[in-house]
Amino acid sequence: MPDLPSRAPEAPARVVFLGGVGEVGRNMACVELEGRVLIVDVGLSFPTHDQPGVDLVLPDFEYVRGRREDVEAVVLTHGHEDHIGALPYLLREFPDRVLPVYGTPFTLALLEGKLEEHGVRDRAELRTVTPGEGASIGPFSMRFMRVTHSIPDGMAVAIDTPYGSILHTGDFKIDQTPLDGRPTDLHALAEEAGRGVHLLLSDSTNAEEAGYTASERSVGPVLTDIVARAPQLVVVACFSSHIHRIQQVVNAARANERVVVFLGRSMHQSVAAARRLGLLSVPDEDVLPVEALASFDPARVVVICTGSQGEPLSALSLMAAREHKWVRLREGDVVVLSSSLIPGNEPAIHRVIDGLYRTGADVYHVPAAPVHASGHAAAEELRLMLSLVRPRWFVPIHGERRHLAHHAKLATEVGIPPERVLICEDGDVLEVGEKVELAGRVPAGMTFVDGLGIGDVGEVVLRDRRKLAGEGVVVVVVAIDAHHGQLISGPDIVNRGFVFEQAAGDILEAARERVRLSLRESAEAEVTDPGVLEQNIRRVLGRYFYEATQRKPVILPVILEV
Ligand SMILES: [Zn+2]
Ligand SMILES: [Zn+2]
Incomplete structure (x- = not known):
């Protein structure tokens, strides 16, 4: 039986980490007040090479299953897979309820497509929120603050407790010149600090990086220059949800009198949602359907596609293998991988890059070319967040252990007493009273999705698969x-x-x-x-x-x- 700590009357709030703390991916936390549960983010992660055959990795829902009646709502900080991807699976745990889900318009637009694909659209009541405003449900009173990130419409959320607020930053960077002119709302964060932030939970992804993360805007001129000098076809691969990057590719194409071709299902869905919400501006006459590519001068086209992480069967992988139905790369073509190398994906990405070079194309990618800017705050921005918010207690989240350790060090450097900085792991339960302390553990293992099975593949099956593969x-x-x-x-x-x-x-x-x-x-x-x-x-x-x-x-x- 899991060790479920009882709630002491003097500690009415708790935070339970179910994913994303001590690992990158499948972010999920429960904030609890008066015995009620508010879930912040329900993300998934992708399998590593020692999990053969696994399609997706979900958080362990056992704890939430036991608290089903107590769950008030879900809040989503932004629309990345590692924050919303497991929500369709969570909703299956609530067959007889409609769960309120709070998020910004773009987050909910991406979510809605997923819920429909999973046939659980009717299990969620989507409640659109605007950063700068607040919402209340049950004992929870929340305020939402805009943050910049590698997807539009990201937000931080502050949740009131009797001791001050719990501030969850979501994923963020402090981009002073974001493409949409909507920077991280430092003013709102300062106001929150004025009210008193009791506990800060902050994104640790880039805690090891010194200085500041470059502005998204810095990528635009680099892309424009590459397109200007390209003699023939240009292909740019990036995340389909990175609308501001896509906007800059579109701008670079337009500046060079080229049209754009969008490739891939997720790219089309994401672009359609962003255009509908006014987050992406692409004139219709600038968009060429892929079928028309063969009869069009390649020197007048930029193809925008997915596959920058080397995903098998993605448009870019197929191009690298010379198997793409519409795009045949040849000498003189240019391919740009406008994204980071997510740890764990390097071998697949390098394989794709090698394949692209073999076609004769010229390839631009980080770190050799500055064709990407991260969406996560580096050390100086993290320090700024800590100094601005001045939390009484601090827990670094969203990172592997070393990221959390670096972030904890940054916190003590800006004057937070070391005894008020806690490094947690998935499954940890924090009691949030006058003091914030570790109060127990709940199950937080990995739930594997393989084909139609959810949770039926465990460590024993994986061990067999590794053995079969190896021997x-x-x-x-x-x-x-x-x-x-x-x-x-x-x-x-x-x-x-x-x-x-x-x-x-x-x-x-x-x-x-x-x-x-x-x-x-x-x-x-x-x-x-x-x-x-x-x-x-x-x-x-x-x-x-x-x-x-x-x-x-x-x-x-x-x-x-x-
Ligand atoms: Zn994330
Ligand atoms: Zn993110």
């Missing part, structure tokens, strides 16, 4: 007499990924002989139980294969009793 599998089929245990036919040995059958006939023949011997010994000892026979075969073959090959394939005996 292969050997299937041994024998038919035995049900009464006496004598071998009637076989053993037939089939292997996949262990040895090449035609080259390793000796090994497999010797293996067959050992199985025969093992079965004969069992029959003589009057052992006929199939479970025991399987175990014997597994042991005998395991030992032999290791001696002969120094490998440990998965051995699957199949015993047919006739």
Whole structure:
């Protein structure tokens, strides 16, 4: 049973971290007041190479499941997958309720498409909020503040407690010259500080980076220059939700009398939502449908697509493999990867970049070319946030352990006493009273989505998959007499990924002989139980294969009793 700390009367508020603290991705936290629960963000993450076959990784919903009746609402800080991606799965946990979900227009526009795809649109009541305003539900009274980030419409949220507010920054940078002219609302943050911020939870992603993150605007001239000098087709890959980046690519195209082609489903959805909300300005006459590309002068086109993280089957990966239906890259074409290399994705990205170079195209990417600016605050901006907000207590969030440690150090450097800076991990429960302290743990493991299954693939299955991938599998089929245990036919040995059958006939023949011997010994000892026979075969073959090959394939005996 999880260790669920009881609420002391003098500590009416709690914060429970269910994801994103000690890892990058699947951000989710519960803020609790008077026994009620407000969920901040419900994100997902993508599997690492040691999670073969896994499609998505969700937060563990067990804790929320136990508090189902207490959940008031969900607040979404912005529309990135690591903040909204798991919400459709969470809503399935509330089959008989309609959950209020607060977010800005662009966040909710992206969410709505996802909810429809998952068939859970009717489980959520979307409540649009405007940064600068507030909202109340149950015991929660919230204020929303605009922040700049690599997606439009991001916000921080302050939630009142009897001791002052809990301020959750969401993902942010302090961009003084954002493309939409709507900077991080320092004034509102200062006002919040004036009211008294009891606990600050702040984005740690770039805590290791010194100085300030470059303004999004700095990328525009670089892109315009690349497009101006390109003799033929230009392809720019970026995140589909990075509307301000897309705007700058569109501007660069227009400045060079080129039209744009949008490629990819998520790109089309995101661009359509942003245009509808007035966040992206692209004249219709500037947009060329991809089907018209073949009959158009490539020197008059910029293709904007997804795939900057090396995702298989994305437009960019297909171009790198020369398998894209509409875009055939050739010598003189230019490809720009206008995004960061998200840790863990490097091998896939590098493979795509290598493929792009092989087509003869010229490729621009970070760090070699300044074609990207991060959406997260670097050390000086984090210090500014801390100094501006002056929280009594501080917990760094949104980062791996080293990011959190760096951020904690920044906090003590600006004068927050070390004993008031807490480094937490997923599953930690904080009691927020006069003091903020660690008060227990709740389950916060990973829930894997694989195909239609949610949570049915666990560590045991993954261990098998890693073993199958690493050592292969050997299937041994024998038919035995049900009464006496004598071998009637076989053993037939089939292997996949262990040895090449035609080259390793000796090994497999010797293996067959050992199985025969093992079965004969069992029959003589009057052992006929199939479970025991399987175990014997597994042991005998395991030992032999290791001696002969120094490998440990998965051995699957199949015993047919006739
Ligand atoms: Zn994030
Ligand atoms: Zn984000």
